[in-house]
Amino acid sequence: MVERIKRLISDLQDFYLLAFNGLMGIFRRPFYLKDTIEQMDYAGAGSLLIVLIVSLFIGMALSLQLSAELASLGLKMYTGKIVGIAVIREVGPVTVALVYCGRVGAGMASELGSMVIGHQIDSLRVFGVDPIKKLVTPRILSSLIILPALTTIGDAIALLGGYYVAVFVSNQSGYVYWSSIRDILDFENVFSGSVKPFIFGFIIATVSCYMGLTTKGGAKGLRRSTTNAVVLSIILIIISDFMLTRILLYVLGFTL
Amino acid sequence: MIVFEDVYFSYGTRSVLKGLTFKVKESERVAILGGSGEGKTTILKLIVGLLKPDSGRILIDGEDITLKEEDELMDIRKKFSIVFQDGALFDSLNVKENVAFCLREYTKMSEEEIEQKVRELLRIVGIEEAIYYMPDELSGGMHRRVAIARSLAVTKPKMFLYDEATTGLDPINAENICQLINELSKDGTGHIIVTHKLVDALRVAERFIFLKDGRIVFDGNIVELKESQYPDLVIFKKELQYVI
Numbered sequence: 001m002v003e004r005i006k007r008l009i010s011d012l013q014d015f016y017l018l019a020f021n022g023l024m025g026i027f028r029r030p031f032y033l034k035d036t037i038e039q040m041d042y043a044g045a046g047s048l049l050i051v052l053i054v055s056l057f058i059g060m061a062l063s064l065q066l067s068a069e070l071a072s073l074g075l076k077m078y079t080g081k082i083v084g085i086a087v088i089r090e091v092g093p094v095t096v097a098l099v100y101c102g103r104v105g106a107g108m109a110s111e112l113g114s115m116v117i118g119h120q121i122d123s124l125r126v127f128g129v130d131p132i133k134k135l136v137t138p139r140i141l142s143s144l145i146i147l148p149a150l151t152t153i154g155d156a157i158a159l160l161g162g163y164y165v166a167v168f169v170s171n172q173s174g175y176v177y178w179s180s181i182r183d184i185l186d187f188e189n190v191f192s193g194s195v196k197p198f199i200f201g202f203i204i205a206t207v208s209c210y211m212g213l214t215t216k217g218g219a220k221g222l223r224r225s226t227t228n229a230v231v232l233s234i235i236l237i238i239i240s241d242f243m244l245t246r247i248l249l250y251v252l253g254f255t256l
Numbered sequence: 257m258i259v260f261e262d263v264y265f266s267y268g269t270r271s272v273l274k275g276l277t278f279k280v281k282e283s284e285r286v287a288i289l290g291g292s293g294e295g296k297t298t299i300l301k302l303i304v305g306l307l308k309p310d311s312g313r314i315l316i317d318g319e320d321i322t323l324k325e326e327d328e329l330m331d332i333r334k335k336f337s338i339v340f341q342d343g344a345l346f347d348s349l350n351v352k353e354n355v356a357f358c359l360r361e362y363t364k365m366s367e368e369e370i371e372q373k374v375r376e377l378l379r380i381v382g383i384e385e386a387i388y389y390m391p392d393e394l395s396g397g398m399h400r401r402v403a404i405a406r407s408l409a410v411t412k413p414k415m416f417l418y419d420e421a422t423t424g425l426d427p428i429n430a431e432n433i434c435q436l437i438n439e440l441s442k443d444g445t446g447h448i449i450v451t452h453k454l455v456d457a458l459r460v461a462e463r464f465i466f467l468k469d470g471r472i473v474f475d476g477n478i479v480e481l482k483e484s485q486y487p488d489l490v491i492f493k494k495e496l497q498y499v500i
Contacts, residue, residue: 119344122306126338127358128330 011214018132018213019206025130025137032138039142043104044149051154054099055092059158060165062086067170076172080180083162088184088193092155094241097200100147101233105208108139109229112212113222121213131213140205147201148194155193188252196244200237207233257282257335257415257446258303263312265298272298274470276312282414283444287457289492290467296450297341300417303448304336305329337413341420343403345391351378351402352387358409377405381436397429404436416440416447422456434459454492466492 063083070076112135115121124131159181166172211229215221249256258280265273272295280286288296301307302314305321313320316332324332345354355374359365365373378384381401386394394402400421407413418437422430430453437460441447451457457464464481466474466489474484481489 114347118342118347119340120346122301123340123344123346125306125326126304126333126336127361128333129361130326 014214015206015210018136018210019202021132022136022140022206022209023202025133026141028133030133032134035134036138036141039138040146042107043100043142044146047100047103047146047150048153050099050103051096051150052157054095055154055157056161058091058095059083059087059161062091062158063162063165064169067166067172071170076170077176078180079166079170079172080162080177081184083166084159084181084184085189087155087158087162088189090193090241090245092158093151093193093196093200094237095158096151096154097147097197097204097237098234100143100150100201101204101208101230101237104143105204105233106226106230108205108208109212109215109226110222112209113215113225116213116215117218117222136206136209136213139209140202143201143205144198147204148197151193151197188254192245192248192252195248196241199240199244203236203240204233207236257317258448259313259315260299260302261313261315263302263314264310265295265302265307266310272470273302273309276470276472278465278472278475280415280448281446283446284463285441285446285461286448286463286465287461288448288450288465288467289452289454289457289489291452291488294467295470296452296467297419300338300419300448300450303417304333304338334411335414336417337404337407337415338417339400339403339407339419339421341423342396343391343399345394345399345402345406347391349391350387351383351389351391351394354391354402355406355409357406373409374405377408378402380408381405382432395429396425397432400425400433401436404440408440412445414445416445418447418449418451420451421449422451422453430456431459452492454495 063079066079066082067076070079070082112121115135121131121135124134163174163177166177167174208229211225211232215225217224260276260278263273263276264271272293276299288299290296298307302309303316305324305326309322312322314322316335319332321329321332345351346357349357352371352374355377356370359370359373375384375387378387381404383398383401383405386398386402389398391399391402407416416437421437422433425433434456437447437449441460447460449457449460458478463477464474465472466486468486468488474481474486474489476484481493484490
């Protein structure tokens with residue numbers, strides 16, 4: 001038991017060091033621009049289609065549920081407003097983060113894990129290249145850029161999906177829907193939804209890189225580290241989402 | 257050049273090296289033999305500071321590397337060229353980019369100069385034609401050759417470290433790699449080869465260290481090796497009976 005606690009503390013210490021050094025690497029030479037662009041391409045261009053599909057259907061489902069419920073109360077005209085708030089503040093950032101985690105986070109963990117197993121990380125160290133700087137920093141930086149961008153695109157598509165259902169299925173006014181959306185695009189809501197992707201991106205990149213770089217054993221170890229990266233990232237995203245929401249509501253002056 | 261003084265090392269609760277003590281001179285050609293899991297690769301990793309011993313000292317040219325931090329180990333690592341099992345090539349880069357990796361990291365050579373240097377290195381190891389191949393298009397022997405070329409790219413090492421350089425190769429490729437190892441040592445550069453194939457060890461080494469249960473149970477030259485009656489070593493020597 002004592003041994004397990006010791007190991008947990010040691011693992012946490014290693015994780016914090018990796019996260020800190022990985023983040024600080026953004027501001028220290030050498031800058032691996034090519035590696036960062038490659039990561040952005042893999043994470044951004046590669047995830048775009050999935051984000052579009054998922055966001056579209058999330059927006060449509062949300063609009064459908066709300067339209068049905070609000071129609072029974074005679075409040076259908078609020079569909080746009082509630083869909084907008086839900087998507088921008090909560091559903092959009094979390095959904096895109098989960099998609100990103102499943103695709104990009106798993107990819108990071110498995111790629112780095114196979115590099116560990118194949119002694120490629122050892123090779124880097126022997127050549128005097130810092131694996132954190134060369135491999136972790138570009139992944140953190142690309143996630144900090146790409147996830148907010150994907151979230152913005154995902155939000156827009158989810159709102160479009162919501163519009164389609166509200167107008168063509170629930171027979172609401174398109175003008176009312178978009179004017180409700182315009183009304184809720186104030187600083188509080190936009191800021192609330194914009195902060196989260198940065199935090200989620202950092203969590204996914206650091207957790208996935210840590211899991212990948214601590215891979216032990218062969219194929220089984222790789223499977224374990226990839227699974228752990230995705231599961232732990234998802235748990236941390238959901239927990240941090242709650243905590244961020246609580247903090248942001250307080251900071252932005254919302255009363256509960 | 258390399259001194260191990262009472263070195264202990266373990267992976268978690270599994271003790272691998274138990275009080276290892278030996279010296280290797282700069283131009284010596286040493287083979288470290290032993291069964292799987294005896295800590296042969298661990299010794300190579302300890303020499304270049306990729307692992308730290310639990311206790312004991314490792315001296316490289318008189319400097320205790322066990323006390324050094326990662327960034328202080330660079331000068332030590334420049335003295336060695338290590339070729340990992342299976343080559344450890346970067347699988348997202350082609351042969352040219354793998355060999356050019358250190359050139360791009362540490363020099364300001366132009367693209368033409370890099371191409372010229374890479375071709376020269378690949379010519380030395382005999383696979384210039386594979387310059388644009390991806391690692392997954394290479395055979396096992398080619399992997400090792402590219403890894404050797406890559407390790408020669410920036411600095412001239414004082415000593416080569418080979419981790420199971422011939423394991424998994426057919427006899428022809430194994431012979432070619434052994435010839436290459438001997439070729440690279442002609443100018444007096446030493447090497448340590450870690451292997452469990454006594455046949456290949458005999459081709460490239462003049463001194464043999466045999467590990468058993470984390471300890472050195474034999475350390476001697478070819479004559480002493482032939483005379484040794486240590487039971488596990490006798491089993492290894494049986495392999496030689498099947499050579500002809």
